[in-house]
Amino acid sequence: MKYFGLYNYWVFTLLLMIGLYAVIAKANLVKKLLGLSIFQSAVFLLYISMAKVDGGTAPIIQHADEPQVFSNPLPHVLILTAIVVGISTIALGLAIVVRIREEYGTIEENEIQARDRDR
Amino acid sequence: MWTAQLPALVIAGPPAAAPVAARRPGASWSWAFAALASAASFAIAMLLALAATEVTAISYAVGSWPPPFGIELRITGFSALLMLIITGASTIALVGGKASLDSDIAPARRHYFYAAWLLAVGGLVGIVASGDAFNIFVFMEVSSLATYILIAAGGNPRALPAVFKYLVMGTIGATFYLIGIGLIYLMTGTLNLVDMETRIHDVTDLKPIYAAVGFVTLGLVLKAGVFPLHVWLPNAYAWSPHVVTAFIAACSTKVSLYVLLRFDFMVFQGSLGGHDLQFAGFLMPLAVLGILVASAVAMTEGHLKRMLAYSSIAQIGYIVLGASLMSVSGLTAGIVHMFNHALAKGTMFLAIAFIATRLTALRLDDIAGIGRRMPWTLGAFLVAAMSLIGLPGTAGFISKWYLVLAALQSGAVGALLVAVVLVSSLMAVYYIWRVVEAAWSSTPGAEAAGAREVPLPMLAVLWTAALASIWFGLQPGLPLALSRSAATYLLGQLQ
Numbered sequence: 174m175k176y177f178g179l180y181n182y183w184v185f186t187l188l189l190m191i192g193l194y195a196v197i198a199k200a201n202l203v204k205k206l207l208g209l210s211i212f213q214s215a216v217f218l219l220y221i222s223m224a225k226v227d228g229g230t231a232p233i234i235q236h237a238d239e240p241q242v243f244s245n246p247l248p249h250v251l252i253l254t255a256i257v258v259g260i261s262t263i264a265l266g267l268a269i270v271v272r273i274r275e276e277y278g279t280i281e282e283n284e285i286q287a288r289d290r291d292r
Numbered sequence: 293m294w295t296a297q298l299p300a301l302v303i304a305g306p307p308a309a310a311p312v313a314a315r316r317p318g319a320s321w322s323w324a325f326a327a328l329a330s331a332a333s334f335a336i337a338m339l340l341a342l343a344a345t346e347v348t349a350i351s352y353a354v355g356s357w358p359p360p361f362g363i364e365l366r367i368t369g370f371s372a373l374l375m376l377i378i379t380g381a382s383t384i385a386l387v388g389g390k391a392s393l394d395s396d397i398a399p400a401r402r403h404y405f406y407a408a409w410l411l412a413v414g415g416l417v418g419i420v421a422s423g424d425a426f427n428i429f430v431f432m433e434v435s436s437l438a439t440y441i442l443i444a445a446g447g448n449p450r451a452l453p454a455v456f457k458y459l460v461m462g463t464i465g466a467t468f469y470l471i472g473i474g475l476i477y478l479m480t481g482t483l484n485l486v487d488m489e490t491r492i493h494d495v496t497d498l499k500p501i502y503a504a505v506g507f508v509t510l511g512l513v514l515k516a517g518v519f520p521l522h523v524w525l526p527n528a529y530a531w532s533p534h535v536v537t538a539f540i541a542a543c544s545t546k547v548s549l550y551v552l553l554r555f556d557f558m559v560f561q562g563s564l565g566g567h568d569l570q571f572a573g574f575l576m577p578l579a580v581l582g583i584l585v586a587s588a589v590a591m592t593e594g595h596l597k598r599m600l601a602y603s604s605i606a607q608i609g610y611i612v613l614g615a616s617l618m619s620v621s622g623l624t625a626g627i628v629h630m631f632n633h634a635l636a637k638g639t640m641f642l643a644i645a646f647i648a649t650r651l652t653a654l655r656l657d658d659i660a661g662i663g664r665r666m667p668w669t670l671g672a673f674l675v676a677a678m679s680l681i682g683l684p685g686t687a688g689f690i691s692k693w694y695l696v697l698a699a700l701q702s703g704a705v706g707a708l709l710v711a712v713v714l715v716s717s718l719m720a721v722y723y724i725w726r727v728v729e730a731a732w733s734s735t736p737g738a739e740a741a742g743a744r745e746v747p748l749p750m751l752a753v754l755w756t757a758a759l760a761s762i763w764f765g766l767q768p769g770l771p772l773a774l775s776r777s778a779a780t781y782l783l784g785q786l787q
Contacts, residue, residue: 189471196460196464209464212463212464212467213463213467216470216471216474219474223474248474248477251426254426254430255429255470258429258430261433261437262437262459265437265440265441265459266456269440269444269452269455269456269459270456272452273452273453273456276449276452277449277452277453282453285453289450289453
C-alpha cells in the first residue's frame, strides 16, 4: 500500500511518459500533437489530485451548523486556465499541420525533411 | 498617484491594443497603431526603469488583493531591464521594418499579424513583471502562442515545419515548468515567488522540491535555447519573416533566462543547501560547450540568418556562463550581456531585413557585392557586429570585460574560461569576416548588382540602433546600474 496508495500520481507519471513517447517516436505530425495533448492532460491530473481533501465537498457555503470540509479549489481554477492554454496550443498546432499539408502535401516528418533537402 | 498604476498599464496596454489593431484590415493603419502602442509601452518601461533604480522592488497588488493571496506584480531592476529590451526591440523593429513587413506578410492577414505582435509583447512583458509562478506560466504561453503565429506568418513554407518543432518543444518546456511549480505548490501551498522562498524553509520532505528544481530548470533551459536544447532555434529564426527575427532574437530567449535565474537564485538558492554548486555544475559545462560548438557551426554555416542564429546560441552561452560563476560580477556580466546582445543582434537582423527587401535569397553567395550597393545598411550591420565580437568602445566589450574579470576571480577554472571567451571572440571575427568578404566581393551577383540603398527614414532607425551599441559602450551607466542591482538582488540570498 505504501507505494500504490497514491495511485493517482502513478497514473500521472504513466500518462506523462506515454505522451512524451508519442511526441518523440511518432513521425506523423497529428500523432505528435495527440501525444502532446496526453502529456499536458497528465499535468492536469497532477494538479487535480493534489486538490483532493478526504471527505471534502465542493467549496460552496453550506449551513453553518454542518461541519465544512472543502476540496482545495485553487488547483481546479489553475487547471481551468491550463486547459484553455492546452486547447489553444493544440488548435494552433493543428492549424500549422493543415498549412504544412497544403505546402508539402504530406504530414510525415521524414517526408517533409526529404522535401526540404530537395529545395 | 497615477504612476502607481504603471506596472498594470505596461502589462495591460499591448494586449488591450491588440483587438483594436485587428479591427481594421487597412494595413498601414494597424501597423501605425501597433507601433504607437509599442512605443507607449517603451515609454512606460523607461519610467519604471527609472523608478526601479531607486527601490529594490515595486510591488503591485492586482485587484488590491494583498500578496501572497492575490497576484503580485513585482518590478525589480532586473525586470525593468528586460522590459526595456522587449519594448525597445519591438518598437525599433516595427518602426524600421515596415517596408520589409509589407513585402513579407500578405495584405489580407496584416491586421491579425500586428494583433499577434502586440500579444507577444504583452506576454513577454507580463512574464518579467509578474511575481506569481502560475501567472508567469500563463504569460509564457500567451507570448509563445503569439510568437508561433508571427514566425509562421511569412510566405516561406520552410517556416512551417520549423514553427511546428518550436511549438512542440516550447510546449514541453512550458509543461515541465508547470509540473515544477505544481510540485512546489503541493509542498508549500503558495504560488507567490517571494512567499515560496520563505516557505520552502519549512518543508521537511525535500524530495518533491528537488524534483521541482529539475523540472523548472530543464523546462526553462529548453525554452531559452541553451545548448544542447537549442535545436528548435536556428530554423525558427532563419525562416520567419525577417523583422520578426529581429524582434524575437532580441528578447524571447532572454525572457526565459530571466525566469530561470529568478527561480534558481531567488526561490531555490536560499532554501536548498548546495543548490548553487549544483546549478553551476549543471549549467557551466553546457554554457562552455554551447559557446564553442555554436560558434564553430556559425563559422561553417552558409546562410546569413542561420549563421547569426547559431551565433545567438553562443551568446546565450555567455549569459549562462556569467550566471553560473555565482558572483556579483559574473551575474552582472551575464545580465548586461542580455541587454548588449539584444541591441547588437536586433540591429544585425534588422539590417538583414533591409537587405532582404532588395534580394530574394540570403546565402553568402547571394549577398556578393551588396556592400558596394548598400553601404549604409551594411555599415550599420558592421557596427553592431563589432559589438557582437566585443571590440573596445562597443557595448559588447563591456559585457565581455566583466565576464573575463569575473572568470579570473573564480579560481583555477577561470583561466580556462577566459580562453574560451577569447577563442569564441576570434571565431566571431571569422564568421563576421566571411560576411564582409562576401558583401564587398568585386563580382556582384545578378540581383545585388541592381540593388539600391534603402530610403533615409529606414536608415535613420537602423543607425539609431547601431549607434546605441556604441553609446552604451562608452556610457554603460543605465544598463550596468540595472544589471548590478539585479545581480546583488539575485545573490542577496547567498551572502
